[in-house]
Structure formats: C-alpha cells, structure tokens
Amino acid sequence: MRKKILSCLIMSILCGCLFGCSGNSSTDAAKEPDEHVDSSAADTSEDDSSGIPSNTSEPFVGRADLDSETSEFFYGTWKVDKLLGFANSYNDASEYPTGQKIIGDEIIINEDFFSSKGLKNYSDYQYELKNSLYEITIICYNEDDFYRNFKMDLPDINMDDEIKGIEVSDSSTGFGIPVSFLDVNNDRLILVLEATAFELARVTE
Structure with a gap:
C-alpha cells in the first residue's frame, strides 16, 4: 500500500x-x-547623416545640405557644352528650339562663392553670391521618377541613374535664383534655365 x-x-x-x-x-x-x-x-x-531617408523606392523631396561626395563633384568652374533638350512645357524665355545663346559660357561654383556672370547674353541669369547656399531639393533614383517629376526626356538618363536637383540661393537673404542644376550620379552636371537643359563640362576643380 x-x-x-x-x-x-x-x-x-x-x-x-x-x-x-x-x-x-x-x-x-x-x-x-x-x-x-x-x-x-x-x-x-533610420536616415543617413544628411537627413535624407535611406529608402530609395520613392523620390526624396525636401531640403538637404550637399553631402561630401556631391560637394567634391559639384564645386569648380564649368563651361556650357551643349543643349540637351526641353521640358514638356516651356516659355518664350526658353528660346525653343535652339535654347538660350550660352554655349561656351562659364559658371563658377565654389563652397562660399557662386557666379553666373559668365552667362553674358542674359542679365536675368547673372548672379554673384558671396554667401552662396546649395541645397538638394529632390533626388530621383531612376529614369521613370525623373521624368514624372521634371517632365524632361533627356538623352543618356538611364533607368538606374540617381539624379539630384540642386538649387542655389543667397544664404544671407534666403532668396533663390533662377539657375539650377541636375547632378547625375556625381558624374554629369546639367544646367537648367527656365525649362531648358544644357550639359556642362568641367573647366577646373
């Protein structure tokens, strides 16, 4: 038991x-x-150090300082090399179909100095800024997003290209100027006036 x-x-x-x-x-x-x-x-x-989201499935739209790689590429003296094309909508100032008469003119882009005085035929585009501010306002991570946002069909923009829109303003006043740029892969720089795009060629670092 x-x-x-x-x-x-x-x-x-x-x-x-x-x-x-x-x-x-x-x-x-x-x-x-x-x-x-x-x-x-x-x-x-998580975002990267520039404040730009790391997600590349959608374009970045906002305002961000230039990162170090973009700055290194962007600063220098550039010459207007050739006309690339026009946006779908343009005005009389675009001078379609030849574009503005600026081929061979030069633009100076330094960290604290900007001059487009070299665009000698157009006083409306001539600026000299000692307190220049450069900001990335949009990043498109492929050809389709670029077209949707800029309505431009430019040669040699490829599906996997990263295109940064860069605007210039006077940091002391906050006023922007009607001269902007497209940075393609930190390898090509494109000048945009009105709705007209020109390829730039580097003259000096």
Whole structure:
C-alpha cells in the first residue's frame, strides 16, 4: 500500500515538473517573434547623416545640405557644352528650339562663392553670391521618377541613374535664383534655365 502511495506521489511530482518546463519554453518562444519585429521596424526608420531617408523606392523631396561626395563633384568652374533638350512645357524665355545663346559660357561654383556672370547674353541669369547656399531639393533614383517629376526626356538618363536637383540661393537673404542644376550620379552636371537643359563640362576643380 505504501509503495502505491509513494509511486503516485513520484508520478505527480514528475508530471508537475514536465508541464512547468514546457510552459516556460512556450512563453519564451512566444516572446521571440515580437522582439524580432520590433527590431526590424526600428531599422526601416533610420536616415543617413544628411537627413535624407535611406529608402530609395520613392523620390526624396525636401531640403538637404550637399553631402561630401556631391560637394567634391559639384564645386569648380564649368563651361556650357551643349543643349540637351526641353521640358514638356516651356516659355518664350526658353528660346525653343535652339535654347538660350550660352554655349561656351562659364559658371563658377565654389563652397562660399557662386557666379553666373559668365552667362553674358542674359542679365536675368547673372548672379554673384558671396554667401552662396546649395541645397538638394529632390533626388530621383531612376529614369521613370525623373521624368514624372521634371517632365524632361533627356538623352543618356538611364533607368538606374540617381539624379539630384540642386538649387542655389543667397544664404544671407534666403532668396533663390533662377539657375539650377541636375547632378547625375556625381558624374554629369546639367544646367537648367527656365525649362531648358544644357550639359556642362568641367573647366577646373
């Protein structure tokens, strides 16, 4: 009789231990997926040091300072090399179909100095800024997004190109000027006047 009672007690203790252990394991396992999801969600919200979201599935639209690689490429003296084309909508100032008479003219772009005085035939585009401010206002990460935003069909813009729109303003007044640029992969620089695009060629670093 005592043997039967002892056997029952031992079985009860063993069952309790087994159920207790399996219950703890299932609780721990249930917590793991939640912790993993929270970590992934945090990663998707991170931006790079420039403040531009790292997500490239949609164009960036806003205002951001030039990053170091863009600055290194952008600064220098540039010569207007050739007409590239027009946006779908343009005005009389675009001088379609030949474009403004600026081929061979030069533009100076330095960190704290900007001069478009070299566009000698057009006083409306001639600026000299000692407190120049350069800002990225849009980044398109492919050809389709570029066309949707700029309505320009330019030669040699490819599907995987990254195109930054760069605007120039006087940092002391905050006023922008009607001279802007398109930086293609930190490899090509395009001047935009009105709705007219010109390829630039580097003269000096």
